[in-house]
Structure formats: C-alpha cells, structure tokens
Amino acid sequence: MRFNMIGAAALFASLAACTPAQQSARTAGASAPQIPLATLQRVTEELASDAFEGRAPGTPGEEKTVELLSREFARVGLQPGNNGSWTQDVPLVEISARGAPKLEVRGPNGARTYDFRTDFVAGSYRAQPRIDLRDSEMVFVGYGINAPERGWNDYEGLDVRGKTVLILVNDPDWQSQTLDGPFGGRAMTYYGRWTYKYEEAARQGAAAALIIHQTEPASYGWNVVENSWTGPQLFMDDGRGGADQTLVNGWVTQDAARRILADAGQDLAALTARAQRQGFRPVPLGLTASTGFDNDIRRQASRNVIGILPGRTRPDEYILYTAHWDHLGICAEGTDNPICNGAIDNATGTAALVALAEAFAKGPRPDRSIVFLAVTAEESGLLGSAYYAANPVFPLHRTVGGINMDSLNMAGNTRDFVLIGAGKSELEDVLQPALARRNLVLTPEPSPEAGYFYRSDHFSFAKQGVPMLYGRGGEDLVVGGLEAGRAWAADYRANRYHGPRDEFDPNWDWSGAVRDLEIYHEVGLQLANSSAWPNWREGDEFRAIRDRSLAAAGR
Incomplete structure (x- = not known):
C-alpha cells in the first residue's frame, strides 16, 4: 500500500504549529477519547426497537427517528445544522x-x-x-x-x-x-x-x-x-x-x-x-x-438530520461524519417477526453519530467545525446522501473530508482493521498512526468482490470529490481469532443482514465498536486541528474532481 508522504507531512506540520500545550492536550484527547458507551448502547437499542417499525422513510418510524436524533444532538451540545433547523428535506417518490x-x-x-x-x-x-x-x-x-x-x-x-x-x-x-x-x-x-x-x-x-x-x-x-x-x-x-x-x-x-x-x-x-x-x-x-x-x-419528503459543532478558529471549514438512519421497515408481512429492525445496519452507526458528537462536545473545541449527518434512504440507493452531496448545506469545496459509519463491529475486539477502498485517498495517512498506536494491522478487504466501497453513503461524497474513509474492525478477533471472526461475519450475512433477525442483542460485545469509534474520533480531531486538505491519490477516479474543487477555492 502506498502513501502520499507530502499530504502526511502537510498534516503533521500543521499540527506541529500548535503550541506544546495545545498539541499535548489535543494528542491526549485524540488518543484517549471518552466514547460514551451508555449513550451508544441506549440509542442503538431504542432505534432498533419494534416501536420504530424498522425506520422506513415516510413512516411513523421516520418521525420517531428524526425526533430522537434532533433531541439527542441538542442534548449533547450540537447546534442545528441547516440554518436553524435540524433537518434537510429530501424529495422522494414512493x-x-x-x-x-x-x-x-x-x-x-x-x-x-x-x-x-x-x-x-x-x-x-x-x-x-x-x-x-x-x-x-x-x-x-x-x-x-x-x-x-x-x-x-x-x-x-x-x-x-x-x-x-x-x-x-x-x-x-x-x-x-x-x-x-x-x-x-x-x-x-x-x-x-x-x-x-x-x-x-x-x-x-x-x-x-x-x-x-x-x-x-x-x-x-x-x-x-x-x-x-x-x-x-x-x-x-x-x-x-x-x-x-x-x-x-x-x-x-x-x-x-x-x-x-x-x-x-x-x-x-x-x-x-x-x-x-x-x-x-x-x-x-x-x-x-x-x-x-x-x-x-406517493410523493413525500424524507429528511436528513444535521447537527454541527462550530469550529473555534475556522468554523467555515468542515469535517464530516455520516451514517444512514433508515432501514427496510415492515419487510416480512404475515410472519411472526415482520419488522426488519436494522439493529446493526444501521442503528449502530446512527447511534455512533450521537456518541461521537457527545465525545467531541465534551472535549476542547476543535479549530474546524464538525458536522454530524444522519442521512435517509440509503437502503433505496444512497438517496439521502446523494441529495445532500448535490445540495450541500456546507460547501463541499470547504469540506475537508469525512468518515462514514455503516454497521459497527459487534463481534468483539479485533487485531486488525479493514479499510474499504484502501489505497484511494490521503486520509489513510491520518488513519495509519491511529491504527499503529493500537497495534492494529490494516488488512485487505475479506470480500473485495462485494464492492462495499460503492454500497454506502461515502460514495455519494466521493463522486463529488470529497475524500471519505469507510472501515471497521476486521475478522481476526482477539477472542477466537480468524475462525471465529469469519464465522460471525458469515452468520450475519446469511441469517441477519437485511432480514428480521437483525435485532438488538443485549449480549453483544461492544469492545470492538468502541475501539473503532476511538479511531474515528482521533482521525476527525487530527483533521479538525490541522490546516491540511487531503486529496485522492494520483490516478484515482475521484482525483480530478477534487483538484478542480480545491482550485476553485484557491487551494
């Protein structure tokens, strides 16, 4: 795997420009953030409950989801992200x-x-x-x-x-x-x-x-x-x-x-x-x-939910965290278990937005703004993220980069980390030190033929030139190794993914999910306190779009 050392040098040079006290505080905050596990568990369980009816857009489940996220974003200290509103309308036809x-x-x-x-x-x-x-x-x-x-x-x-x-x-x-x-x-x-x-x-x-x-x-x-x-x-x-x-x-x-x-x-x-x-x-x-x-x-407007933590010195530059709040709703009518609750996919990722927002809000205010975007209709073809990317609330040429969270690792802590679409962007130069500090090995995608890079919301932003990371803990479990990790992943794909059995489990091992959120927090904080503008690698399909965007912004 190759890395753009110029991009990495620019990033770490900008961090070095902080005073020793600032750098020490920020490094400590980056390497050991307090991810609120209780918030992560509580919001996941609520979103995945039958009361939310599988969170299909345009249903009572959407209303409950939007209300919950708006309330939680306000509770942790975010500001409404769309000109005083927590939501962005997304026009859909059902x-x-x-x-x-x-x-x-x-x-x-x-x-x-x-x-x-x-x-x-x-x-x-x-x-x-x-x-x-x-x-x-x-x-x-x-x-x-x-x-x-x-x-x-x-x-x-x-x-x-x-x-x-x-x-x-x-x-x-x-x-x-x-x-x-x-x-x-x-x-x-x-x-x-x-x-x-x-x-x-x-x-x-x-x-x-x-x-x-x-x-x-x-x-x-x-x-x-x-x-x-x-x-x-x-x-x-x-x-x-x-x-x-x-x-x-x-x-x-x-x-x-x-x-x-x-x-x-x-x-x-x-x-x-x-x-x-x-x-x-x-x-x-x-x-x-x-x-x-x-x-x-039926024509309707679904909603993206947007919260922002304004930056301390450069509030008009943005770091983006995304997750899709929607799932399939009532997917198995006439059965004993008709609701596709989407607990892992993607109540976990949506709850992670709230947990990360809480961690950022409790720490020192970053220089750049942090945007938390919960998008709709991912399961219908990335519609909510595609609409935002075409109609951004915060200009994409001022969006530094982002991290997408779609299904957290609920199998337990791992020895490795999988990055979907590895080798594509300079954001990896920020990710690598965070992995090294945790003695994690960056391993190739176990199923590259599945095309996961094109199957979640980061792709909507990549098509517009914004560098995005999308990854998760790998399959080499600390308890059980590769055999146990692969068996867990195979069971999830065969028996729970996009089905009624993707339900909240009080016996989940949250250690891997929390570890991954610590990594996402560290990467976001490093970006937020730097002056770097990461790009896609030379020769990548999205590089030319980003080059034009940065040039138009005078960078």
Whole structure:
C-alpha cells in the first residue's frame, strides 16, 4: 500500500504549529477519547426497537427517528445544522407495485411462467400507475458493461431498444484471486454494481433489465434481494417521473435464469465463460418477456438530520461524519417477526453519530467545525446522501473530508482493521498512526468482490470529490481469532443482514465498536486541528474532481 508522504507531512506540520500545550492536550484527547458507551448502547437499542417499525422513510418510524436524533444532538451540545433547523428535506417518490406479478417467457416451444418472490422480483423506476411489458425480445448481455476506457462493450453490435436484457451480477474478473484484471480482479468496480447495470441498460434504451442473482458474486443471498425489492420502493423525485429509466428492473434467481436460457438452447455456465472474455457480443435468445403490474405512487419528503459543532478558529471549514438512519421497515408481512429492525445496519452507526458528537462536545473545541449527518434512504440507493452531496448545506469545496459509519463491529475486539477502498485517498495517512498506536494491522478487504466501497453513503461524497474513509474492525478477533471472526461475519450475512433477525442483542460485545469509534474520533480531531486538505491519490477516479474543487477555492 502506498502513501502520499507530502499530504502526511502537510498534516503533521500543521499540527506541529500548535503550541506544546495545545498539541499535548489535543494528542491526549485524540488518543484517549471518552466514547460514551451508555449513550451508544441506549440509542442503538431504542432505534432498533419494534416501536420504530424498522425506520422506513415516510413512516411513523421516520418521525420517531428524526425526533430522537434532533433531541439527542441538542442534548449533547450540537447546534442545528441547516440554518436553524435540524433537518434537510429530501424529495422522494414512493412506488409500490400491487399484487404478485408473473413473468412470462415465451419461446418456440411455448411459454413458461415464473413466480414473484420465488423466481423473480421486479418493479419500476417510472412513477406511472400502470406498467406493461409485452412480448419484449430477450437478449443476454453478459455483465452489461460499456466501458470505452477499458475497451469493453457488452452491448456492442446490437440495438437493445425496447428489449429485455439479462445481465450477470458483478464484474467479468470477480473470480480472480488477485486484484489484477481489466476490472480490478477480485475487487468489484462500480461497473459490477446493480445500480450501474440498470443505469447502463436505461442509457442503451432497454425496456427491461433483469440481473441474474448468484450468491457469491452478489455477496448476499436471494433472501436479501427478496426483502429489499418487495414492498414500497423509494426513488429520488426528479420531477420527470423516471421517464428516462427502463420500464422494468428486477432480478431472477440462478435457477430461473438456467431455465430461461435452456429454453433458448443456451447454457448459463457456457454463456458466463464467454462473457468473461474481452470481445464478448450480446446474444439474442429468441425469447420474449412479458409482465405487468399496477403502481401506487406517493410523493413525500424524507429528511436528513444535521447537527454541527462550530469550529473555534475556522468554523467555515468542515469535517464530516455520516451514517444512514433508515432501514427496510415492515419487510416480512404475515410472519411472526415482520419488522426488519436494522439493529446493526444501521442503528449502530446512527447511534455512533450521537456518541461521537457527545465525545467531541465534551472535549476542547476543535479549530474546524464538525458536522454530524444522519442521512435517509440509503437502503433505496444512497438517496439521502446523494441529495445532500448535490445540495450541500456546507460547501463541499470547504469540506475537508469525512468518515462514514455503516454497521459497527459487534463481534468483539479485533487485531486488525479493514479499510474499504484502501489505497484511494490521503486520509489513510491520518488513519495509519491511529491504527499503529493500537497495534492494529490494516488488512485487505475479506470480500473485495462485494464492492462495499460503492454500497454506502461515502460514495455519494466521493463522486463529488470529497475524500471519505469507510472501515471497521476486521475478522481476526482477539477472542477466537480468524475462525471465529469469519464465522460471525458469515452468520450475519446469511441469517441477519437485511432480514428480521437483525435485532438488538443485549449480549453483544461492544469492545470492538468502541475501539473503532476511538479511531474515528482521533482521525476527525487530527483533521479538525490541522490546516491540511487531503486529496485522492494520483490516478484515482475521484482525483480530478477534487483538484478542480480545491482550485476553485484557491487551494
């Protein structure tokens, strides 16, 4: 891993400019902050309780969440962050497909029908009352990637306007055991994310886009897709009703995909192997797809919650902490446990905002301002953070950098720390000393193919050039080692992630979570008391955006 020593030197030189007494006090505060565990536990438990109904935007759970965060931010000593208000309105449209639509695939030998939830899930980004996809020609488009800079175009040579495209999840080289390859090898790029695949299908003019679910390259099971893609779906209200989007977006199970392709005389494994080689061309299947459903449409404003601790000497420069407060709400109606409480994801991260705010407010006032931003609708596609990044309350060219907290480590203390997207920004030069002081090893992501860098709210800010850190304690547990850590992570992904069993557990071991918050506090305090403006590494995809932003601000 390489580090930009110029950026690090600038940071530590600025810290050295403090008086010895100031530097001593700040270093002590940075290395041993008092993270209020009682606050962290209490707020997590309350947010994850059934009373909050899974914290879905636009529900009574949102009202309770916003009220709780506003009250807690005020209690610990923050000021309202949006011109005297604790909140920022985020315009959303909620689209709910009624009933259980069928997917009919017709070929030379007749039609086969696929069942909702069991075989496929689908909805529409278009805010219109009726969706009808009728006899749309089906095309297999490999990984659905159009990347001219990499010499790759899965749509080349075929006009897919009005057609239904069948797409593989992840990148072509996700099975690599290294990080070398046309798409980052084992590490997922944005081209591997489902969000990109729908965006590109829409740009190509497709009528429908269906992603083939496979657990390993998706990094989650079909249960996650089923819970996330059924019920009300939220989208940014762009004033156009999603007219530039595909008519239908959805997923099919691997078994359903095999049957669809077999009816076309094709084999999923053979087509996948072809799609992983440069020069792949889309494959018309000789099949047509049909489905339809009615939509209930509701426009609403959800809310981001914003608190600020004004800086002592440079209050117009900002350090940002983010976490998403929302979850999936009522996700399993008709069962004994219908609420997706989202205790780890992300009541823990939201509570961490309050705990960190309390720690900062009780310490010496930093030179720069600290902003605590709880965003909405992350589970619907990072909508709250995307809206803030496009409509910032505090200018992004005056935002030094930030830390995103999405699901704290509740497995216990670890010997290692995992940074998602390691090697991307100079913020790592501030993180490294904090890890070294705790004898922590920075380890590679255990599942780089999952593309976590593109799956949480830091990505919305990165796209606008703001350097962001996103990490957590690793899997090498102090008690139990790697075997225990990996087993805990696997159990969470398989049995609790995005499901009703992600509930508050009074027996959690909070030591790892508190240790991680100490690190986040130290990094934020170092940045807040420095004059450095960290950037992305040379050659990183976000570097040019940050360069332009800093140049426009005269830096």
